[in-house]
Ligand code: KG4
């Protein structure tokens with residue numbers, strides 16, 4: 001079964017083809033440089049860029065793979081959560097292709113797709129506990145199957161990636177700053193307890209990262225020499241030398257984030273509902289973080305569980321995870337009709353699959 005996947009929920013326009021669970025070909029264009037000028041994603045610009053790029057990227061994907069529209073068995077598209085205008089571009093494109101060639105359409109939950117992405121490279125084991133850490137979300141799920149996710153905890157305010165991006169901005173670093181804070185932190189030594197492990201003194205599996213962000217803000221205000229001017233930030237991003245004090249602070253911040261994530265993950269694994277868990281899956285942009293990977297891998301090992309994390313290129317937004325999830329849903333006979341709705345961030349995604357394909361165009 002050959003499935004096309006389309007991703008346009010934020011600032012990456014990405015398409016991929018997956019055949020029988022294996023990646024055939026993928027293409028992607030990131031708008032990060034455009035949004036960096038504004039210090040964050042500008043929704044209107046994101047939609048326009050997706051609209052400009054999606055057609056040429058589709059042509060290049062199909063030509064590169066030597067595939068025609070009529071060869072497709074299913075078309076999967078990220079339906080949310082994400083920026084509504086951005087999602088609508090991918091959705092309209094997917095619906096146009098599906099209806100013109102009568103190909104089944106599948107709306108994919110972008111967050112579930114992040115957690116299933118590693119399935120492209122290794123067999124996923126169920127039930128699994130999934131930690132999704134991205135720019136917009138920090139969620140813990142119990143995952144019983146590719147179409148069966150139960151949310152156990154989530155962030156009440158900032159997502160982990162948002163905390164990274166905001167701290168990077170305070171330091172004068174360009175958006176998105178997570179990757180560079182990771183690299184700079186690798187060159188420093190963390191001071192234990194310099195920053196708080198927020199929102200642990202409770203019994204929930206929810207997260208709150210806004211306090212940690214404020215702690216960083218207070219620390220940076222007390223140490224203004226850490227803030228980089230434009231040209232120093234450019235040099236540092238280009239691989240230039242890193243001030244030692246900045247490296248130490250970044251190491252402490254990375255460890256605080258990683259330990260906070262692990263504390264809640266460990267708590268989730270201790271819950272009654274987790275007694276049969278076989279694997280820990282960590283995914284989303286922040287799963288590319290080396291501190292988060294080390295800490296979560298050690299936790300899984302301590303617990304005697306398999307540890308599954310996508311390779312870094314599959315952690316951040318990509319089309320392959322959408323195509324793979326679409327393939328998993330399609331082979332279970334789960335599809336959508338042309339009424340498929342885009343779901344913006346903040347609204348939960350309904351389980352509204354059709355199982356009767358005659359309703360495709362309904
Ligand atoms: O999953 P993703 O590509 O997009 C969303 O669905 O949000 O995640 C993007 C987020 C950004 O906040 C970015 O700064 C963060 O992932 N990120 C990282 C790293 N690489 C990307 N954060 C920390 N360390 C990294 N190495």
Ligand code: ZN
Pocket residue numbers: 110114134135284285316317
């Ligand atoms: Zn994402």
